[in-house]
Amino acid sequence: MGGSEAYTHLELAAIFAAFVAVTTLLSLVSLGASTMGGGPSPDSGAYPVLAAGEPHLAQIGEVTGSSSVPGLSGTHIDTLSFRVAHTGEGGPVDLSRATVTVMAGTYLEIVAQSRDPLPGPGMWAATLLRDSDGSMLLRAGEECTIRLRLDRPIPAGEALVVKVRPEGSAPCSITGPVRVPGAGANASSSPEKD
Structure with a gap:
């Protein structure tokens, strides 16, 4: 046995x-x-594992913030607007496949893309027209405005970083003071790097 x-x-x-x-x-x-395939196919929906060393987008100008809640105007923000430009590196950037992440103090959110030009809570939208296939191509030298709305208000003075990461490239960090129209002082953010 x-x-x-x-x-x-x-x-x-x-x-x-x-x-x-x-x-x-x-x-x-x-x-x-x-x-050997040379990277992900555009139809696969897969996010690339390796990203390029330099971002293909750059912040242009200032970040403005406001509150959609009337009682919190000037002290809190939940709506942001900023401009980005294509740096000229690489081909067109398809913003329809970009990921947008917001970090402020203890607030961390990956906001979803909105098809509406005025995004709802927890969403973002770009001022680019969509192609027939649904893509939003930003070509070299072009600029567009990105609007986003947080799912809850944050204090206007909170350090804020927004990362816009197009598929296949490093993220663009949106930092700097947030201008709040009607507020006495600008809210500042720390210039964090990748």
Whole structure:
């Protein structure tokens, strides 16, 4: 009886070793095939793992903020507006595939894209027209305004960083003082870098 038990353990060990070998081989073949393809296909919806070293977008001018809640005007903001420009590096930037993240104090949110030019809470929109396929291409030298609305108001003086990350490139950091129309002083933000 002791011999058959040892034989069973050897069978299980051999099966496990074969499973590990086949899984490793398939993983290496899959990894090799994906690197030979030259990157993600635009139809895959996959976010690239490796990003370029330089952002393809740059902030132009100041960031303005306001509150959609009348009682909080001047002290809190939940609506932001800023301009970005294509730096001229690489081809057109498709803003329809960009990710926008907002960080302010303890507030962190990845805002969703809105099809409406005036975004609702937790959404952002760009002032670019969509192509027939739904893309919003920003070409070299062009500028556009991005508007976003947070899902809750934050204090106007809170340090604020907005990251706009187009697919396949490094994020553009939107920082600097937030101008609040009607407020006595500008709210400032720390110029954090990537």
